[in-house]
Amino acid sequence: MKLSGPAAPQGVGVPRPEHALPVARPPRADAGHTGPSWWWLGVHGGAGVSTLERAVPGGRDAGRAWPAASASATVPVVLVARSSAHGVKAAQSAARQWASGMVTGVDLLGLVVVADAPGRRPRTLHNLVRLVSGAVPRLWEIPWVEPWRLGEPPLAHLPRECAPLARDLTRLTRPA
Template identity: 40%
Template sequence: MAAALHLRHDDRTVGTHRLEPSTVTTPQRLAPVRETPLPTTGAHPPLFAVLGAHGGAGTSTLARWWAPAADTGLAWPASPRSTQYVVVAARMCMPGLTAAAERLREWHAGLAPDGVQVIGLVLTAARPGRVPAVVRRYRAVVAGLVEHVYEIDWHDELVTSELTELAQYLPYDPAPPRRSRLREAVPTDVHRAGTHIITHLAATRSIAAQQDSEISP
């Protein structure tokens, strides 16, 4: 993973870290591309998209929990008419981490659609209990490909809950009460990750706006 030491910063990746494309091994299979804009399902257009690195990555649940997010399935959001800030989602298991690494390498290699900016990786527990050591070690390797990594625990109540019944996180919501039901509030780890994503995204967009103002005559 020596390639992780070669970082670049350019106008397309304001607030994010990119590897030099020449140092990245291109994945054998590329993700599909979504040409249509992401839907607006809430009061406002989505601020970021959740991209599944593989089937069953939990994108629909995460996008439901985070009200400012949109579920882009397995496809990169290519339309500039809606957000192209992306959080990659995967399960915390060897196949999930491998798939996440492929999507992150694809982005670093410049093979994702123009305008896409990966702002984080969210890893959802694949099962209850402790994560095997070998998975943890590989997680540390994959983490070198992205600036921010978020972990979501296993939540038993999801097994018996409909997606539309889940509570949602809104920017700047206070921390949820401990041991709340999923219909009443998002889990603490979901709230923590959502708050960090929104804070990071606000800073990223602020830097981009400042650079645009400096370029404008």
């Protein structure tokens, strides 16, 4: 797995987005619970976070807000968007928010783009995904899965693209 974009926010010279995702309050720790290995951050409604949460165990839904970091550690975050123009532009805005330094204490692992329709993506959307992938450390793409749309359990119909996603996220969040 190689980086497709920057590993850290660039800050200077990166324009701030017009619409920014909020930053959540730090989550309360449950007794004996260490928290998720990473946070899934859906950059728009219907991004596919709840499905990914079940298909690739280890992460937790951040509730469409950047999770707040503790004073002692950074928080690993994975952006999630649908491959529609609206979804990819929302991912671009979130990546810009991170890159400009508006969000602190976040270790952005990358972006998961979940197909919004079956078949090949139109060239315009393909190019937009490629453009946005240059603003995040890594890109993973999940194809259209018709049984997911019909409410079938994600683990019963896991596309092969979920295996490298799970492997990469496990490796990236493993304690040093």
